[in-house]
Amino acid sequence: MASRLKSVLITGCSAGGIGGGLADAFHEAGYHVFATARTPSKISPSLAKAPNVTSLALDVLSPESIAAAVESVTRVTGGKLDVLVNNSGTLMVMPALDVSIEEGKRHFDTNYWAVLAMVQAFAPLLIKAKGYVVNNTSVSGLVPFGAFGSIYNSSKAAAILGSETWRLELAPLGVRTLTLVTAGVKSNVFSNVKPPIIPKTSYYYGIRDWIVEQLDGRMQKDGITAKEFGDKVVRQVEKGTTGKYWVGGGAAGARIAAWLLPDWMMDMLIVSMFPFGKMLQAQSKVKNN
Template identity: 65%
Template sequence: MASARKSVLITGCSAGGTGAALAEVFHEKGYHVFATARTPSKVSQSLSKSANVTVLTLDVLSSDSIAAAVKSVSAETGGKLDVLVNNSGTGIVLPALDTSIEDGKKLFDVNFWAVFAMIQAFAPLLKSAGGYVVNMASVSGVVPIVFNSFYNASKGALVVASETWRLELGPLGIKTLTLMTAAVKTNFFQNIDAVKVPENSYYSSVRDFIEGLGDGKAQENGISAREFATKVVREVEKGTTGKFWVGGGAAGARWGSWLLPQWALDRLLESMNPVSGRIANDHKTRKA
């Protein structure tokens, strides 16, 4: 007989990330946690050995892997899932002109299409439970952080889609929370490919700066993964829907994107990444 305990499935639960922290906090709240990862051995031992935690192999880019996860969850819960957290994601830190379209498409596959694939596959279980979808979007979806264009674009697409899905899923009894995530201290940058600016790049004069963005310094003013997870789970428990702004700098990003005129927002972003002048001067020198 299926347990009456609430259940949550979280993608991307490798140790040191937001997924692992969310799994821990949901577990402490009494949920049966399905902690998933493409490589299950990356899930911490403390989590994987906990009672009411089921570690599943899940590649969000594989329809067969997703279908297997649906089958496993359904068998343990009697065909229901209370919360689906689409946490998996990846990034590319490079100028757009130095990024291949193929790599950009791969990023969209993970950050956007995989989210939809998970929602579509688990919709019957979520509908049966009157469930909840939590999508890991980002403030980068509304703030144009330089040298992150494909990441920004994927998260921007997810923000709009998630809010649309909220309206479409609502009548089915499924709630949707869109996480407008800002800085959180995790190992995210350790899990993406190291930045390498091509020798012939138009941006070679700021190569050191760009490659330095991949060292995680953007997270220096972030909140801990534990604090992030606590805030998110609290909103889920309250039944919050729509956009939820969370993380270091989230409030500034929220009001800046809404209230600042374009020139003021551009100036603010330039103060955070003061390289446009150097790039322009280098371009003039090359032309001369």
């Protein structure tokens, strides 16, 4: 028998992450939550055992895994899905001159192509439900925050523009789209990122320790909690909001800066936050002496 509750499927629900906060918020709002993760055992036990929660194994890079998730949701809901939240993503910090192109492509596979694959696969269920697509992107896709994050930033920029274009395409089919431009959220994302190994041949080798330190969580210092983030997102979904929604610690300031500041002022702001140019100059002087 199909569940009568509104349903939501959320990718990337490992404990301690944004996905877990989203799942908790939607569950409290009365949804049947399909909490997914590549390794379901990483989902919080309290969430996995809660009523009206279905834990699913889902690898967003596997067409077979996505198809299996569609079948599982269909069996429970009778072929409808009210909300699809594409939350899975990967973070990468590495100087662009040192990036492995193949590794960079894998990040785009997760942060962009997997999102589109999920939308395509669940489109029939969403259209039947007159549902909602929520795509979690990043403020870094619009403002180049974060030193040496060109792969992450550009993959999120692609996701933002893709999401906003899909919004226009899906609207005539009765499906709404919300693009989350996410700023500071306290989660375990940095602890799960493999520290970059800067090669000795890199122009940035002299500041390699500083580059690695960018993953120490300092960017989340003023962030909101994952549950607070989830509550904000649920409110927007319940209101029927579409388009870009800036959310998280520092989101308002970043939005104003992106809107008002000319490029040269934005450059000055980012350089003041990430003064690696001065650090490189200092290293060069040391070597020359």
